[in-house]
Amino acid sequence: MEFAIELKDVHKSFGEYKIHKGIDIQVHKNAITYIIGPSGTGKSVLLKQMCGLMPPTKGDVLVDGKSIVGLKGKDLLELRKKFGILFQNAALFDSMTVFENVAFPLLEHTKLNKKQIHDIVIEKLRLVGLRDIEKKLPSELSGGMRKRVGLARAIALEPQIILYDEPTTGLDPIMCDVVDNLINDTQKELNITSVVISHDIDSALKIADYMAMLYDGRVVLFGTPDEFKSTDNPYVRQFLSASMEGPIKVI
Known part of the structure; x- marks a missing residue:
């Protein structure tokens, strides 16, 4: 085992x-x-x-x-x-858009270009059931949606x-x-x-x-x-x- x-x-x-x-x-x-x-x-x-x-x-x-x-x-x-971590309150950056939140670990830990990062962010948001919200701020989302964005960020680096x-x-x-x-x-x-x-x-x-x-x-x-x-x-x-x-x- x-x-x-x-x-x-x-x-x-x-x-x-x-x-x-x-x-x-x-x-x-x-x-x-x-x-x-x-x-x-x-x-x-x-x-x-x-x-x-x-x-x-x-x-x-x-x-x-x-x-x-x-x-x-x-x-x-x-x-x-x-590891990917989904914190209790999702721990999103309030001043960043949904896209920027999910892209953050990719920008910090990879050398991917903008197109690659964009495609990964959209794909991870799709995986957690979110579409067409990447320009929104966390304050515009429900609690459940914030959890999903937090999970998308947690799985961004696979x-x-x-x-x-x-x-x-x-x-x-x-x-x-x-x-x-x-x-x-x-x-x-x-x-x-x-x-x-x-x-x-x-x-x-x-x-x-x-x-x-x-x-x-x-x-x-x-x-x-x-x-x-x-x-x-x-x-x-x-x-x-x-x-x-x-x-x-x-x-």
Whole structure:
């Protein structure tokens, strides 16, 4: 079995606060893996460690079988080219048009000419279901459209892995379904590895190939959606049922 990312006994502390206490996760290549759990369990911090934005305090992170801990300079830059990231709020540049936002990584990291960049931008926008909006500013777009533009920018350099940080946060149920289908369709069309950080249980059970649930700094269950549905793990059962009763502390 080949893995795109492996986390081995990953610990992360901020001062005396221990957020991860030994995380072990294997992210399968060319599949969609959801990482779920209550707020404050360090899901987004884990995402940053996967792509080298933040080092673990202890443990190892492997991408394509090679450790990325301690990478610097050119080696770290090359690593990050393997990743596309869709941030929670899409993180678009407000002063740039849609076209300029999607073209930004191409201008920064390639030597392509204007015609080549134009064709790539239009193609990536088409892939996420957007046409004839390249001259608009982010302020002129709906929340769902901004997410799509953010995804188009994330796939502009044709990464091997896409990381999604809470992609459905702040969206209505219909738009959540649109984003779910977008994640699924993008993975299938580009045959890439997708890691989704979320507390959206419905989305995870619907489109994930694999799921990991974090609680109290550890993975309480890793498996398929069917395994999550059938488990008797009390932490998972409480989280899936959105109940106050159970071992998960409600603060």
